[in-house]
Amino acid sequence: MIAGIDLGTTHSTGLSAAEALADRIVRNGQQRDPADFAAWLQQSPELQPPADAGAVNLATWQRLMKGTTPFPQANFEQLADRFQWYDRDSSRECYDMAALGHSMHLCWLLVPGNETALARYMHLENAPVSVVQARTRVARLSGPWHPLRARIQALSARTRHEMRETLHYLVGVPVMAHVALPPPLQRRQVMFWAAACDALHHSVPSRRRFTRRTVALALLLTCALLAAIAILRGAFSSSPGNADSDRSSLQPPHEANP
Template identity: 25%
Template sequence: ADAVGARIAAFAAAHDATTLAAWLQQQPELWSLGDKPDIGVAVLLALQADDPPLSPDVIACLTDCFAWDDLRGDIDPWYLETASRRWRQAWLLSPQGEAHLRRHYLALTDALLLPDGSVLRSLRQPRPLWRNLLTTLVPSRVNEAIGVLRALDFWTSRQTPPGLAPTQVAFWARFGNEDDRIHLLSGAVRAGTLAVFCGLLCLWGVLASWPLPPTGDGQFSGVGRAVLIVLIGTLFVPTLWLSGVAVRALVRWQRAPEQMPTALPGLRILTIPLLVASAMGILWLALRLTPGIPVATLAGLLVANAIILHVAWQRLLARCGPFTPNADEFRGLWRLLALLTIVPAWGMALVWWAQDLHQHRDRLRWFNR
């Protein structure tokens, strides 16, 4: 049975479903109903050992011929499903299944997959970490890698598809988890690269305009102005990136369910009113200490209000939602109107915070006990 199974497995790996079905009917070893189940197991083991590229039609032909999916048989359905998935993955990565992979990728992501794109090449060839991180400088590469893994049905079993490098699959699969530190590392590489570019651009501008005159109030000399320009140009993008990281971390902290242990649960409950109180204090100090209209402070408060509203809305949406579409549009309209002015934004954030507290009034956790 093992020799016959190996021969059938080799033929199945080299031919299409129509040819295979006709060929199987001509094999005298399969005419015996007593020997056929043992031959079917031998075929399955031979295919499982090599993981050849088999199309879904070929897998279906073999399954029908040997009744692999018969619940009364000796083959574990989970084992059969795992083996079939690997054969199908190998087929999708082969030249014969390349068109099907592109169509499946298009259906999942609404984007085109290049036959010999950089992501497919990187998934097949082991690369050092630094080279993979440089590849992530293009944001579409990350989305493309995740889309390819989805098209290959990788997330079901998280086993490396045949023909792909395990280290590469492990690297790109980390982007599928939003809490993985690879997002932070990749973002740092992007921010650092842009910082170097902007710094060099500012340095070129300073050198092209050298010598720089001192400021009118005499606070900075020409050299001081040059250093300040280069520093601002270099640190601008990393500052924006770090601010975004902090806001996303704050949102994740606020969105956590009440029953989940988190850091500083009491402070988490009071975060929204504390942010509002801080903004109110900044506005009061600006009005008291700034002669005239504090334009810079008001502009900064508009940005701060946008962050406060975003955090409050995400907290309410994650912990008390989902809302009906009409309610969501209504709240979004009020959020837009509140963002245009300062004081209504504080009120809207406190209203959403109060709604969340009212719904969780019997389950609030002030301490992790």
């Protein structure tokens, strides 16, 4: 029994009471700040203490052990302490708990609605990051891929510096091709910005190819802009009003002004 609940399988969800309680623990950990979560763990009647604490411990661990569940690291550490996951005699001692908690924390930061925490996570004393900036940077690494827009953005040294810092916090620098990315980050966007920021683990020829392509794009855009200006000038000079004005300027004064 857990707080008067039968630990057998519940008929409505097919989950045992221990599994249902583990789901509730994870949900509360995802939604509450550390102080509020600590109070909830202390005050929740279902956790004071459950008769089958081992089943709850195992079910909770199974929901977090892969490191892909969005979960704030401070709350994960509270659970690890409560369930003694850090103990040397624990069967989980082969896991790198710090890395596991960090991985879930990154997933949690990238959940829509957590941009304030994300901006605070990427904040530097000499380079503060606003919520809007944090959202913009993540958008460059996720969502639909627009290669031309990305290459234009990458022409800015400031943008490249910002994205290198972003990759440092969210992926790690240098970026390895096999690195597992937290959702919603997309591999194509991450690899592009890693190359643009010279933060990709690759050879010198690859960096040179990227530089040549970027320079070629800049030249192409410049030529297109100059061609558009020339076309507009030609259209303006060939307009009827300008043609009449030109003819009037070529006539003798007494013909131009009757």
